[in-house]
Amino acid sequence: MAIAPQPSVDSTAEPSTIERVSRIYGLDNWGFGYFGVNESGHLSVTPHKIPGLAVDVYEAVRDQVRDQLSPPFLLRFPQILDERLASLHQAFATAIAEFDYGGRHIGAYPVKVNQRPEVLRRLVKSGQRYDYGLEVGSKAELVAALSMPLAEGSLITCNGLKDDLYLRLAMAAAKLGRRAVIVVEDLQDLHMTLKLAGAQGLLPPIGLRVKLGARGSGKWEDSCGEFAKFGMSTIALVRALDLIKESGAASQLTMLHFHIGSQVNDIRRAKQAFKEAARVYAKARKAGFDIAYLNVGGGLGVDYDGSRTASEFSMNYSVQEFANDIVYTLGEVCASEDVSAPTIVTGLRHRVPERGGRPRRRLRRLAHGQRVLDELLGAGIRQRHRLHAGRGLRQRGCVRAHHRYRARAGDGGLPLDAGH
Numbered sequence: 001m002a003i004a005p006q007p008s009v010d011s012t013a014e015p016s017t018i019e020r021v022s023r024i025y026g027l028d029n030w031g032f033g034y035f036g037v038n039e040s041g042h043l044s045v046t047p048h049k050i051p052g053l054a055v056d057v058y059e060a061v062r063d064q065v066r067d068q069l070s071p072p073f074l075l076r077f078p079q080i081l082d083e084r085l086a087s088l089h090q091a092f093a094t095a096i097a098e099f100d101y102g103g104r105h106i107g108a109y110p111v112k113v114n115q116r117p118e119v120l121r122r123l124v125k126s127g128q129r130y131d132y133g134l135e136v137g138s139k140a141e142l143v144a145a146l147s148m149p150l151a152e153g154s155l156i157t158c159n160g161l162k163d164d165l166y167l168r169l170a171m172a173a174a175k176l177g178r179r180a181v182i183v184v185e186d187l188q189d190l191h192m193t194l195k196l197a198g199a200q201g202l203l204p205p206i207g208l209r210v211k212l213g214a215r216g217s218g219k220w221e222d223s224c225g226e227f228a229k230f231g232m233s234t235i236a237l238v239r240a241l242d243l244i245k246e247s248g249a250a251s252q253l254t255m256l257h258f259h260i261g262s263q264v265n266d267i268r269r270a271k272q273a274f275k276e277a278a279r280v281y282a283k284a285r286k287a288g289f290d291i292a293y294l295n296v297g298g299g300l301g302v303d304y305d306g307s308r309t310a311s312e313f314s315m316n317y318s319v320q321e322f323a324n325d326i327v328y329t330l331g332e333v334c335a336s337e338d339v340s341a342p343t344i345v346t347g348l349r350h351r352v353p354e355r356g357g358r359p360r361r362r363l364r365r366l367a368h369g370q371r372v373l374d375e376l377l378g379a380g381i382r383q384r385h386r387l388h389a390g391r392g393l394r395q396r397g398c399v400r401a402h403h404r405y406r407a408r409a410g411d412g413g414l415p416l417d418a419g420h
C-alpha cells in the first residue's frame, strides 16, 4: 500500500472533525476496523484489531523521513493477512458446525491475484493450520508453489493452459510430497493428461473444470454461464467422464471445479450456482466417481463502495452468509441425492490482498524453484525451458515502519513474526 502523508489535523480537534476526516477518506467503507483516524487526525492501522495497539502512519512515515529515507514508502501489515485468513476459515467452520455438514473446507489461494513472494510465504505459513493451499495458472506459478512449505493436507490446484512441461511438473509434484490436482478444462487437455500419465506410469489426481449454466451477478457475470471462456460444457463433461472410465483412470478423478465469476454482488445468484454445482457433483458420484473435492472457486464480493447493496461495487451479504449458503446448499443436495459430502475448496481472493495495479505477469525468480525443477526434471530440461519467474521485479522502498507497534506488541506478549 503506498501511503501518502495525511493532512495533519490539530491535535485538539473536536471528534466531529475526526469523523469528517474519516468520512472524506471513506475509511469506514474500506477500513474493516484495521484502518481509522486517530485522535490526532492521522491515519492509523490496527492490524490485530486490538485497541491501543495501533500504528500512527503519519508518525511512522515521519520517523523514516527523519532517518533520511525518502518516500514513497510501502508499509506492510502481514498480521492483517493472518487475521483475514483466520476469519474466513472460521466462517466456514461455523457453517459446517451449524448445518452439521459431513465434509470440511480448505482454501487454495489463487497465486495470480498477488504473486509477491512475501505475500505468498506469509499466507502459506499462516495457512498451515487450515491446510491452506495454492491455485496456480502457469508453470512459473507451479514452480513457486512447489517450493513453498505447504501443509500435508493442502492442495495445489493446477489451472490454466497446459503443455507437456506443465503436466510433467504437476505429475512429479508427488515426489515432493505435494498434492497437485491437474484441473483440465477441455477434452484435448484430458487426452494429453491421460496419455502422458500412461506413458510415465503415473496416477496424478485429476480435476474437471465445468461451466455452470447459472451465472454469477455483477461486473464479471459474463465469465460464467454457457458462453464462459473456461471449463467444459455438460455435454463435454459426460464425454470426459466416459473417457476417464475407458482409460481406467476413474480413481484419479478427485475434483470438480466451478467458478461463478468474481465479485458476485447478489447472494441469490450465488445460491443458484452452488445448487447447480452440487447437483453435477452428486450425479458424477452416482456415476461411480469417488470425487473428494468440490472446488467452488471464488465469487465472494468486496464491498468497495461501502453501501452493502447489490451495486456493481458492493455486495448484499456477509462473509458468513456466503459460507452458510455454500455449506447449507451442498449439504442439502448431497443429503437428497444420498451421496457423501465433499471437501469444499474455495479459491477466494476477497479475504487476502490483491494487487492494486495490473497483475504481475511474472513471479520473482525463486532460487529454490530452480532447484525444484532440477530435482524433478533434470538440468537438461530446465535449460530448455528456463523459467524466469519475475526477473526484473523491483521492490520499492519497503520499510519496517511499524517497529514501534511491534515493540509494543512484544511488551504485550503477542506473538511476533520476523515480518516485513
Ligand SMILES: Cc1ncc(COP(=O)(O)O)c(C=O)c1O
Residues within 6 Å of the ligand: 110, 159, 258, 259, 261, 262, 263, 297, 298, 299, 300, 347, 348, 349, 350
Ligand atoms: C478459477 C478461479 N478461482 C478463483 C478466482 C478468484 O475469485 P474471486 O476473485 O471471486 O475471489 C478466480 C478469479 O478469476 C478464478 O478464475
